[in-house]
Amino acid sequence: MTRLGIGWLAVPACVFCLLVFALPLALLLLESLRDGQGWTLDGYRNFLGSAYSWQVTTRTLRLAVLTTLICIIIGYPAAFALARARGVWQALFVAALLLPLSLSVIVKAFGWTVLLRSNGVVNRLLMASGLTDAPMRLIFTETGLLIGIANIFLPFMVLPIFSVIRQIDPRLTDAAATLGAGPIHGFTRVVVPLTMPGVVAGVTLVFSMSIAAYVIPTLLMGDRYQTLSTTIATSFLYLQDPQRGSVAGVVLLVLSLLVVGASVVLARKVRATP
Amino acid sequence: MEAHLDIAGVGKRFRQTVVLEDLSLAMRKGEFVSLLGPSGCGKTTLLRILAGLLSPDGGRLHLAGRDIGRLPPHRRNIGVVFQNYALFPHLTVFDNVAFGLRARGTPREEIAPRVRRLLDMVRLGPMASRAIAQLSGGQQQRVAMARALAVNPELILLDEPLSALDRKLRETMQVELRQLLRELGMTAVFVTHDQEEALALSDRIAVMNAGRIEQLATPAEIYARPASPFVLDFVGQSTALHGEVVEAGDGRLSVQTAYGVLRAQGHFAKRARVLVAVRPERIAPRPAPDAEWTGIDLPLAAQTFLGSRRLLHGHLGGGDRAIVELPAETEISGDMLPISWRITDTLVFPAPDVAE
Numbered sequence: 001m002t003r004l005g006i007g008w009l010a011v012p013a014c015v016f017c018l019l020v021f022a023l024p025l026a027l028l029l030l031e032s033l034r035d036g037q038g039w040t041l042d043g044y045r046n047f048l049g050s051a052y053s054w055q056v057t058t059r060t061l062r063l064a065v066l067t068t069l070i071c072i073i074i075g076y077p078a079a080f081a082l083a084r085a086r087g088v089w090q091a092l093f094v095a096a097l098l099l100p101l102s103l104s105v106i107v108k109a110f111g112w113t114v115l116l117r118s119n120g121v122v123n124r125l126l127m128a129s130g131l132t133d134a135p136m137r138l139i140f141t142e143t144g145l146l147i148g149i150a151n152i153f154l155p156f157m158v159l160p161i162f163s164v165i166r167q168i169d170p171r172l173t174d175a176a177a178t179l180g181a182g183p184i185h186g187f188t189r190v191v192v193p194l195t196m197p198g199v200v201a202g203v204t205l206v207f208s209m210s211i212a213a214y215v216i217p218t219l220l221m222g223d224r225y226q227t228l229s230t231t232i233a234t235s236f237l238y239l240q241d242p243q244r245g246s247v248a249g250v251v252l253l254v255l256s257l258l259v260v261g262a263s264v265v266l267a268r269k270v271r272a273t274p
Numbered sequence: 275m276e277a278h279l280d281i282a283g284v285g286k287r288f289r290q291t292v293v294l295e296d297l298s299l300a301m302r303k304g305e306f307v308s309l310l311g312p313s314g315c316g317k318t319t320l321l322r323i324l325a326g327l328l329s330p331d332g333g334r335l336h337l338a339g340r341d342i343g344r345l346p347p348h349r350r351n352i353g354v355v356f357q358n359y360a361l362f363p364h365l366t367v368f369d370n371v372a373f374g375l376r377a378r379g380t381p382r383e384e385i386a387p388r389v390r391r392l393l394d395m396v397r398l399g400p401m402a403s404r405a406i407a408q409l410s411g412g413q414q415q416r417v418a419m420a421r422a423l424a425v426n427p428e429l430i431l432l433d434e435p436l437s438a439l440d441r442k443l444r445e446t447m448q449v450e451l452r453q454l455l456r457e458l459g460m461t462a463v464f465v466t467h468d469q470e471e472a473l474a475l476s477d478r479i480a481v482m483n484a485g486r487i488e489q490l491a492t493p494a495e496i497y498a499r500p501a502s503p504f505v506l507d508f509v510g511q512s513t514a515l516h517g518e519v520v521e522a523g524d525g526r527l528s529v530q531t532a533y534g535v536l537r538a539q540g541h542f543a544k545r546a547r548v549l550v551a552v553r554p555e556r557i558a559p560r561p562a563p564d565a566e567w568t569g570i571d572l573p574l575a576a577q578t579f580l581g582s583r584r585l586l587h588g589h590l591g592g593g594d595r596a597i598v599e600l601p602a603e604t605e606i607s608g609d610m611l612p613i614s615w616r617i618t619d620t621l622v623f624p625a626p627d628v629a630e
């Protein structure tokens with residue numbers, strides 16, 4: 001087959017993406033630059049001038065960054081454990097990671113509201129282990145939200161890293177060792193750089209999902225916890241203010257792209273460091 | 275004189291399978307020894323044990339007077355060129371070669387000149403900033419060499435470093451590799467299952483079979499005086515006929531084979547089952563002229579033309595084989611050829627238990 005011939009296979013996907021993603025995005029952008037009278041930057045002026053908007057934006061950003069960090073810290077070693085596991089164990093671990101994905105986010109978020117209640121499983125475990133005497137307030141706190149959201153998005157960090165680890169030739173670490181690199185040097189200079197593509201994929205997935213998360217914060221924190229997503233929803237649905245909603249949408253998009261882009265650049269740097 | 279590398283009584287088994295059996299090998303400084311053997315005979319396993327990547331079940335390892343048996347790989351100072359090289363795909367040629375120096379904390383200002391010198395040595399100077407994926411197989415092989423040599427190891431282990439290259443390139447690289455190691459006075463263990471490569475490069479060859487060294491000797495001796503039917507068969511070609519000793523005495527034998535009585539030298543009891551063998555270029559296409567020669571009438575099966583030489587293959591049964599090497603211009607006619615060779619060129623082995 002010629003190159004051109006193969007290229008045609010991508011046409012349906014391109015058309016689909018154009019219609020479903022690019023077009024609405026363009027409309028969103030137009031909407032954010034318009035009010036009843038005509039073209040204006042007022043939407044952005046109002047948004048950036050409002051302390052409340054800044055508060056919502058930094059809160060959203062903090063939530064997404066913390067979620068992503070927690071997922072990296074827990075998911076990176078977990079991906080190694082998964083890659084090292086043999087036979088049945090590996091199959092079990094993968095199943096444990098994949099099965100929750102078949103549940104709706106709403107179900108999982110409700111699950112966490114039950115687990116995080118003052119007489120829920122989490123508090124009972126904490127008290128039984130002697131870590132706390134009285135039940136901790138977890139539900140409707142940011143800690144509880146982070147526990148829940150990180151748990152729900154964890155598979156999206158573990159799986160890409162796991163699939164990259166599996167492709168690393170084990171002889172590369174042998175080679176590093178014979179060249180005089182102790183286990184730590186070998187790990188930081190060979191294994192970590194080679195897992196970077198997986199980390200970037202994981203960060204992209206988890207960050208862009210958690211910055212845009214709507215259901216989980218709403219269920220675990222209630223309506224008063226406003227994020228960019230909930231702002232978009234309230235603007236469109238209750239306030240009938242499409243300009244404000246569109247501006248929040250554009251801000252959300254720009255933040256996602258910036259952070260994901262930064263993670264790509266950072267990962268390239270780590271990868272190329274000798 | 276103390277050996278530079280001394281392997282004593284090393285064994286290794288995986289579950290029930292014995293992969294290395296009580297293996298010993300001593301090497302001088304600067305010596306180039308090939309491990310030659312069929313696939314699965316334990317060559318890579320032995321290299322991994324030497325490098326510290328695999329722990330043996332027993333035995334001792336000494337390198338340059340140090341007991342290295344319990345040292346982790348990064349403390350052994352042994353360079354390894356892996357099968358298919360195992361170069362770091364995320365680093366440039368320069369950084370691959372510099373890896374070992376950086377791992378050892380070599381001062382920055384010493385690294386660059388040393389890496390450049392090594393890259394020049396393997397003629398890759400202009401490629402220093404290339405990515406590994408942009409190199410040809412032969413260039414990758416040379417990066418692997420430079421990387422292993424950069425840290426100035428006491429010993430270098432090479433696991434079939436040329437097997438991924440095509441024939442022509444392999445032959446040039448053989449010469450280059452040998453020259454480079456000789457200039458550096460490097461002690462090298464070279465794994466191959468290509469007998470020609472082993473014969474061409476080695477100071478000594480260790481022919482391995484099923485986890486043991488069958489023979490350790492110079493290439494010339496391995497070829498002329500193989501220690502067992504396995505070595506005879508694995509290194510070079512040969513005519514080999516099964517038979518029974520019918521007369522023995524004074525170190526002289528007469529052996530009854532399916533193609534007549536052959537005379538040979540050796541000490542065997544009468545009625546002993548033996549294998550009589552001779553190398554193809556020792557054979558003349560004529561009947562034995564005198565009592566110093568012995569021979570048979572050979573039924574011919576096929577000829578192969580090799581440019582300067584011609585190979586005649588015998589049509590024999592019952593586990594016997596015959597091959598004769600003659601100058602290409604020799605005229606052969608008919609399907610029966612009288613052949614003969616000197617009694618002193620005859621090799622005699624106890625017959626292997628199982629005829630293959």
Ligand SMILES: Nc1ncnc2c1ncn2[C@@H]1O[C@H](COP(=O)(O)OP(=O)(O)OP(=O)(O)O)[C@@H](O)[C@H]1O
Binds near residue numbers: 311314316317
């Ligand atoms: N980790 C392992 N577990 C079980 N058996 C193994 C292991 N590694 C090697 N073996 C077995 O040990 C034997 C020797 O393997 P080894 O890799 O040393 O052979 P080799 O001589 O290098 O062969 P080749 O020429 O094909 O590379 C083989 O039969 C192999 O199946």
Ligand SMILES: [Mg+2]
Binds near residue numbers: 317318319357433
């Ligand atoms: Mg091998």
